Amino acid sequence: MKKLAIAAAVIAVGAGAYVLTSKEDNAVSANEMLQYIPADTLLFSGQLTPFPLEDYLYSMPMGLNSKASLEQLEQAGPFSTEQERFFVSLYKSYLTSFENPDLFLKTFGFPSQIESYTYTLGALPVFKIQVENEAAIWALLDKASEESGLVHKAESIKGLEYRAYPLIAEDETIDMVFAQQDGWLTITLNTSFNQASLLETALGLTKVDNPISDTNVIENITSTHGFLQDSISFVNHVELVKGLTSSDGNMLAKQLTKLVEMDGTQSDPFAEFKTPECKAEFGAIAANWPKTVMGLTSFSVDRKQTNFDAKVVIESNNQVILGALTKMRGFIPGFAQNLNDNVASVGIGLNVMQLAPALTEIWQDLQTPSYQCEALAQMQYGLSEQNPAMLGMMTGMANGVQGVSASIIDFTLTDENGEPGFKQLDSLIALSANDPDMLLNMVKPFVPQLANVELTKNGDAVDVTPYLMLPPELGVTAKMAVKDQHIVIYSGEKGEALANQLNDEQVVANGLTAMSLDCQKLLTPVLKLIEDSGEPIPEEISALKDYDMRMQFTFDVTDKGLAISTKANSKAK
Numbered sequence: 001m002k003k004l005a006i007a008a009a010v011i012a013v014g015a016g017a018y019v020l021t022s023k024e025d026n027a028v029s030a031n032e033m034l035q036y037i038p039a040d041t042l043l044f045s046g047q048l049t050p051f052p053l054e055d056y057l058y059s060m061p062m063g064l065n066s067k068a069s070l071e072q073l074e075q076a077g078p079f080s081t082e083q084e085r086f087f088v089s090l091y092k093s094y095l096t097s098f099e100n101p102d103l104f105l106k107t108f109g110f111p112s113q114i115e116s117y118t119y120t121l122g123a124l125p126v127f128k129i130q131v132e133n134e135a136a137i138w139a140l141l142d143k144a145s146e147e148s149g150l151v152h153k154a155e156s157i158k159g160l161e162y163r164a165y166p167l168i169a170e171d172e173t174i175d176m177v178f179a180q181q182d183g184w185l186t187i188t189l190n191t192s193f194n195q196a197s198l199l200e201t202a203l204g205l206t207k208v209d210n211p212i213s214d215t216n217v218i219e220n221i222t223s224t225h226g227f228l229q230d231s232i233s234f235v236n237h238v239e240l241v242k243g244l245t246s247s248d249g250n251m252l253a254k255q256l257t258k259l260v261e262m263d264g265t266q267s268d269p270f271a272e273f274k275t276p277e278c279k280a281e282f283g284a285i286a287a288n289w290p291k292t293v294m295g296l297t298s299f300s301v302d303r304k305q306t307n308f309d310a311k312v313v314i315e316s317n318n319q320v321i322l323g324a325l326t327k328m329r330g331f332i333p334g335f336a337q338n339l340n341d342n343v344a345s346v347g348i349g350l351n352v353m354q355l356a357p358a359l360t361e362i363w364q365d366l367q368t369p370s371y372q373c374e375a376l377a378q379m380q381y382g383l384s385e386q387n388p389a390m391l392g393m394m395t396g397m398a399n400g401v402q403g404v405s406a407s408i409i410d411f412t413l414t415d416e417n418g419e420p421g422f423k424q425l426d427s428l429i430a431l432s433a434n435d436p437d438m439l440l441n442m443v444k445p446f447v448p449q450l451a452n453v454e455l456t457k458n459g460d461a462v463d464v465t466p467y468l469m470l471p472p473e474l475g476v477t478a479k480m481a482v483k484d485q486h487i488v489i490y491s492g493e494k495g496e497a498l499a500n501q502l503n504d505e506q507v508v509a510n511g512l513t514a515m516s517l518d519c520q521k522l523l524t525p526v527l528k529l530i531e532d533s534g535e536p537i538p539e540e541i542s543a544l545k546d547y548d549m550r551m552q553f554t555f556d557v558t559d560k561g562l563a564i565s566t567k568a569n570s571k572a573k
Contacts, residue, residue, distance in 0.1 A: 028229065033117055033128070034213035036204050040250040041119040041212065042240050045233035045294075048218075050113035057101035058303040059572045069095050083167055085148035093140055109136030122243070122251035124194065126202045127187045134180045141165075141178060152178075157196065158205045164190060179203050193262055194255070224560060225313055227295030234293040241286040244270050245279040278373035285376075288318045289561075305571040316561040324361040325557040327354040329509040330403040331432045333486075335498050337514045339552045339567055343521040347405035347514045352398040359388035397442060400434040402485075402507050409494045410521075413529040414475070420529070421475040426492030428499055432507050436487045455482045458503065461496070464489065516552040523547065546573040 028034065031048055070092060079085045097107040105112065111132040118127050131137055141163065145151060152163040153175070162179035173192040178185065181204065188202040200206045212218070222229045243252030260268045268274070273282065298309040316322055329349055336347030367384060371377045406429045414423035433439045437457060444450045449467035461481035468489075470476050480489050481499065485507045488499040523544055530537050549570040556563050 028218045035207050035211045037119045037212045038208040039210045039212045039215045040239045043235045045118040047115045047231050049230040053114045054112035059306040082150035086144050086150040089144035089147040109133035122255040131185045234291045238286045241282045245273045281373045291315045307569050309567045312564045314562040320365040324358040327358045331507045332511040332514050336405040343408040345407040345516045349403040349511045352395050352401040356391040402432045405430045413525050419473045421473050426494035428490045428495045431487040457482045511556050513555045518550045520548045
């Protein structure tokens with residue numbers, strides 16, 4: 001059914017938001033915009049206090065090559081429909097202005113400090129952002145219309161004029177709506193099958209009956225996860241499930257029910273999820289995993305640099321699964337969590353001894369209770385045939401392992417007779433274990449190359465370059481040693497120094513995964529090699545030479561849920 005397919009597509013719309021450090025404790029209670037956002041919104045992303053957009057743009061590394069992106073965009077064509085050409089034109093305007101902060105703000109009419117909100121009214125997405133120059137928005141849209149041939153309809157509702165650009169114009173119609181009022185730009189959709197009152201609400205002409213401002217949702221998220229209050233985002237799993245498994249449980253459910261009634265030619269495609277069993281069982285799952293929330297724990301920006309520490313948490317009340325995942329946590333050394341000192345690092349913390357038991361606990365929990373809802377019962381049946389207990393046999397040899405980590409600390413490249421290699425490489429690989437000596441002796445029979453390698457804890461390192469069968473032209477010398485509870489393979493003086501630091505690190509459960517990357521440290525040796533060769537530097541690589549950014553990603557489990565953290569530092573050139 002066409003209308004229901006359209007509605008399902010709209011539900012999938014997602015959005016992000018800018019974020020900023022906290023300035024006022026009452027950012028939520030004093031925010032009038034929240035009175036227009038329903039408490040049952042499927043998603044929410046709100047910049048609750050002004051974000052310093054201009055300073056942020058100046059602090060970002062201008063390594064994005066707009067010219068190359070524009071060329072790729074042209075090669076992706078031809079764009080046959082007016083709608084495609086319309087959005088391509090808007091994207092071109094973005095690309096051609098982004099590298100110049102002043103031009104970007106002028107092109108889009110944005111103020112130097114800005115607020116924005118994204119949310120849904122049932123299935124209908126709404127995006128609001130502050131603008132300083134309304135004429136700039138209309139000029140931008142006029143340019144896209146002229147280049148694409150997509151003509152808008154001038155409409156009004158309750159005295160507010162807006163533009164409607166047709167996205168679908170068949171039996172049913174969907175228009176993208178642009179409206180400006182009191183310094184705010186609203187972008188939303190209007191269809192032939194929604195009520196006019198819904199558009200009034202989306203455009204901020206009518207407040208909702210049950211606004212998010214009357215709840216403690218945002219305050220609870222910030223206090224539970226330690227987020228700054230100025231910018232919060234979330235996806236509400238409970239409301240999404242309620243909308244699909246009920247007829248009138250929330251705004252989404254009522255809209256879908258109305259669509260079925262309007263069509264009258266087919267049965268409800270979500271009927272199988274609306275049985276009492278499915279409604280109860282899907283509801284219980286959603287209650288155990290209620291929301292995915294996003295926010296910042298720290299943030300600072302000026303024209304020289306930007307620093308932020310963001311976190312995404314998939315909330316969970318399932319203590320069995322969280323407890324099992326906690327048992328799997330292993331050790332990640334400090335060098336694998338270092339944002340500034342190394343070129344790139346990765347660490348996997350995993351208590352191998354607990355892997356099979358923990359996965360078995362999760363497997364058993366997912367089969368309890370026995371679902372009566374057909375869709376869930378089929379999933380449960382398929383899962384029942386995947387018993388993870390067999391992992392115990394596979395991981396027996398690695399018992400005691402607590403994690404493996406690697407880092408490229410520094411490097412320079414050379415090109416001898418057309419053979420690229422390392423002029424210098426400082427790197428480290430570390431395997432952390434409860435008893436590294438026992439683990440090494442267990443592995444030797446299966447790795448003949450190590451049979452003659454004799455290592456003592458904190459003793460002399462052994463040159464293992466021949467055993468690793470590294471091509472000589474790479475120019476890498478590797479040494480192996482046991483540093484307290486770590487088996488290490490390193491190269492270079494800095495690699496040795498980092499390996500020695502592991503003597504002071506106690507192996508404790510402190511995480512699941514961590515990755516970090518310094519973009520400039522990675523690219524600088526590559527660019528120097530190309531320059532020394534006399535070859536021209538490809539434009540797409542040259543554009544990244546000033547991309548001065550460091551990033552770190554971690555994944556871990558807490559008593560609140562599954563947490564993905566992103567830490568970044570960028571500096572302007």
